Amino acid sequence: MVNTEIPNHCTISPSSFSGTPLLTINREATIDLDSTNSFEGPEKLLEVWFSASPLSLPEATGPGGLKVVPSEVWKEMLDLVNCKVLSIIESEDVDAYLLSESSMFVFPHKLILKTCGTTTLLSGLPKILEIAALVAKFPHSLANSVRGTATAAIPYRVFYSRKNFLFPDRQHGPHRSWRDEVKSLDRLFLGGSAYMIGKMNGEHWYLYLTEPNTMLTPPATPDREQSVKVLDLPEATLRAKAQDMEIDDGPDETLEVLMTDLDPKNAKQFYLDHASAVAEGQYLQKAYEARKEAQKNLGSIKDLDDGGGLEQFRVDGLAEKISDDSVDVFSNASDGCSTSASEDELTFPQELTTEGHALGTVVSDFSGLSAVYPATRYPDARVDAYLFTPCGFSANGVIPSPHAGGSTHYFTVHVTPEPHCSYASFETNVPARQTGRETADVIQQVVGIFKPGRFSVTLFEAKDALDEETGITKKRSSKFEGIPGYRRVDRIVHDLEGYDLVFKYYERFDFEGGAPRLGEAGF
Numbered sequence: 001m002v003n004t005e006i007p008n009h010c011t012i013s014p015s016s017f018s019g020t021p022l023l024t025i026n027r028e029a030t031i032d033l034d035s036t037n038s039f040e041g042p043e044k045l046l047e048v049w050f051s052a053s054p055l056s057l058p059e060a061t062g063p064g065g066l067k068v069v070p071s072e073v074w075k076e077m078l079d080l081v082n083c084k085v086l087s088i089i090e091s092e093d094v095d096a097y098l099l100s101e102s103s104m105f106v107f108p109h110k111l112i113l114k115t116c117g118t119t120t121l122l123s124g125l126p127k128i129l130e131i132a133a134l135v136a137k138f139p140h141s142l143a144n145s146v147r148g149t150a151t152a153a154i155p156y157r158v159f160y161s162r163k164n165f166l167f168p169d170r171q172h173g174p175h176r177s178w179r180d181e182v183k184s185l186d187r188l189f190l191g192g193s194a195y196m197i198g199k200m201n202g203e204h205w206y207l208y209l210t211e212p213n214t215m216l217t218p219p220a221t222p223d224r225e226q227s228v229k230v231l232d233l234p235e236a237t238l239r240a241k242a243q244d245m246e247i248d249d250g251p252d253e254t255l256e257v258l259m260t261d262l263d264p265k266n267a268k269q270f271y272l273d274h275a276s277a278v279a280e281g282q283y284l285q286k287a288y289e290a291r292k293e294a295q296k297n298l299g300s301i302k303d304l305d306d307g308g309g310l311e312q313f314r315v316d317g318l319a320e321k322i323s324d325d326s327v328d329v330f331s332n333a334s335d336g337c338s339t340s341a342s343e344d345e346l347t348f349p350q351e352l353t354t355e356g357h358a359l360g361t362v363v364s365d366f367s368g369l370s371a372v373y374p375a376t377r378y379p380d381a382r383v384d385a386y387l388f389t390p391c392g393f394s395a396n397g398v399i400p401s402p403h404a405g406g407s408t409h410y411f412t413v414h415v416t417p418e419p420h421c422s423y424a425s426f427e428t429n430v431p432a433r434q435t436g437r438e439t440a441d442v443i444q445q446v447v448g449i450f451k452p453g454r455f456s457v458t459l460f461e462a463k464d465a466l467d468e469e470t471g472i473t474k475k476r477s478s479k480f481e482g483i484p485g486y487r488r489v490d491r492i493v494h495d496l497e498g499y500d501l502v503f504k505y506y507e508r509f510d511f512e513g514g515a516p517r518l519g520e521a522g523f
Contacts, residue, residue: 040170041416041423042163042258043102043114044121048128049157050138051109052212054093061137065108067095069135074104077131081124083115087357089384089398093408096396098384103396103412109156114427116414120173122160122184129153129188129216141216152216158189160208163258163456164516166421178206190215197492197503203456203516205258211497251462255439257426257446261453261513267417269367271391275359278366279352360385364395368449369413372442373399373430391417399430406434415450424450444483453511455486459502485509 050066051057057065074097075085083101097104101119105112111128115121132153133140140153160181165171174184182194189210198204268274351358364370364385373381378399385395393415400408411428426446432439443457481488483506490505 040117040165040167041260041414041421041425042165043116043414043425044119044162044175045160045256045427046113046121046125047110047159048125048132048155049110049159050132050136050153051156054108057109058137058139060139063108064136065138066106066111066132066136067108069106069131071095071097073131073135074106077124077127078104080127081113081115081121082119086386086394087384089382089396091382091398091400091408093400094398094410096384096398096410096412098386098394098396102394102414105396105410105412112410114412114414116416118170118172118175120175122174122181125185125188126152129155152188154216155189155210155214157212157214158185158192158208158210159460160185161458162206164204164206166260166423181206182208186217188217190217195494197458197494197501198456198490198505202490203454203505205456205458205503207501209496251431251464252429253431253459253461254427254429255442255460256458257443257455258457259424259426259447259450259452259455260422260516261511262415262417262422262424263451263453264419266449266451267415267419267422269363270387270393270415270417272355272359272387272389275363275366275387276353279359279362280348282362283348283352355387355389357384357386359387360393360395363387363393368445369395370397372426372445373397373411373435377435378402393417397428399428401434403434409434422452424452440481440483447483447486452508453513454505454507454516456503456505461500461502463498463500 051061054063054065057063062068071085071088078085078099083099086098086100088098089096093107095106097106099115101117102114103112104114111132113121113124113128126149129140129152130149132138132155133151136153138153140151142151168177174180178194178196182192185192185194185208191214192208192210195207196204197207349358352362361383364383369385370383375381379402380400381397383395383397385393387393393413395413397411398408399410400406409428409430411426411430413424413426415424416422417424428442432442435442439459447455486506486508488504488506490503492503494501494503
């Protein structure tokens with residue numbers, strides 16, 4: 001069931017009543033947000049699965065799974081990570097949290113947490129395991145002082161990944177190096193595997209994952225009087241249920257596009273002053289069109305085009321100039337009364353001149369991000385976007401399947417546009433089969449919005465049952481072999497337990513930015 005209760009300090013969007021996913025906005029958390037010093041764009045990405053699918057939740061857990069956890073409980077966990085909730089899109093299949101530093105997605109069977117800057121993501125992992133055990137009622141294990149929690153749910157599988165940091169010396173807690181992150185994860189889970197994918201002296205990507213039916217580290221002092229509840233799901237049952245879900249959507253897949261050295265002209269779209277000018281231009285244009293419509297219908301309003309009325313020049317779609325003549329939207333000369341206001345006196349709505357969701361929506365539409373999964377194909381999709389001061393952008397998209405009975409998926413975008421550390425990321429689990437497009441087409445559209453000097457792509461795709469049984473792996477790497485305007489520098493394909501991973505790194509043909517910033521040295 002969808003929770004329609006609005007948390008404290010949150011307001012409801014009018015669109016919530018139109019049958020679209022519910023949106024709540026945390027006004028308190030948005031006060032005094034400033035991205036001036038948020039230089040570390042590359043995010044830390046954590047996925048914790050407590051079941052192989054929403055259809056295979058343990059009986060004691062209930063059909064809601066993790067979605068029964070109140071938002072206030074998740075906020076306590078996020079305090080440990082050092083980020084705040086800005087807004088929430090609630091839907092039947094997934095709740096999308098837009099954070100002060102990136103995003104969180106809560107499905108019944110899994111949680112995805114992605115944070116940038118100097119957040120301490122792994123510090124929140126023990127709390128996530130505890131919440132899943134105590135609130136969502138997933139099977140759990142005994143206390144372990146090393147894990148730092150009284151009880152911990154037993155995950156089905158765990159994934160943690162990130163790109164090489166730009167400023168590793170500024171990280172805190174377990175994130176000062178990949179070695180420390182691996183140690184932190186190994187303290188929680190048995191048999192985890194850590195990888196560095198890519199060139200040690202070039203762009204690379206780190207990955208830590210556990211095998212299916214993950215085992216937690218044993219308690220330091222086991223209590224023989226308590227029983228340990230272990231998640232025991234027959235593999236045949238899991239495979240059959242997973243195949244039922246794949247009829248519409250295909251196997252689980254996640255695409256990430258991680259971009260650096262953004263083109264300055266394209267990066268300008270994600271500055272508040274630029275977005276505000278765009279919004280004001282659109283506002284004036286609508287006022288002008290309203291006046292023209294009134295003139296057409298009433299025949300008593302002076303023609304603005306007569307005598308140099310509203311004059312609008314556009315550069316790159318930006319309203320640059322409005323004439324100094326009066327902009328009298330409504331007047332009635334016949335009764336001797338009139339109202340007029342010069343452009344200098346015209347007051348724009350506050351949301352068009354300050355950071356927030358309104359300008360975030362403007363940027364999402366103007367930049368073309370909202371067109372990656374267009375409303376024409378996904379009429380029930382919802383995009384929740386936020387623009388920061390003086391620059392910076394985050395957006396979550398909840399994308400219900402256009403087919404009845406299909407799953408709901410997501411995409412998320414985060415942008416740090418400052419030229420000395422410019423970075424943008426795009427991540428989605430919308431299946432290529434559902435979009436009817438090639439993976440390369442999606443990548444090309446996203447890259448075209450930012451025009452990065454270089455970028456890396458990771459495609460994480462679950463193997464289907466036939467792959468696992470026959471040992472035959474499809475050549476998924478060919479899905480995005482060539483991206484116009486870019487040369488592929490690196491390509492690596494990994495055959496992992498249950499998944500195929502493709503990593504590729506590209507540079508723009510005319511890019512002259514020098515060698516990649518390596519960040520930390522060694523393992």
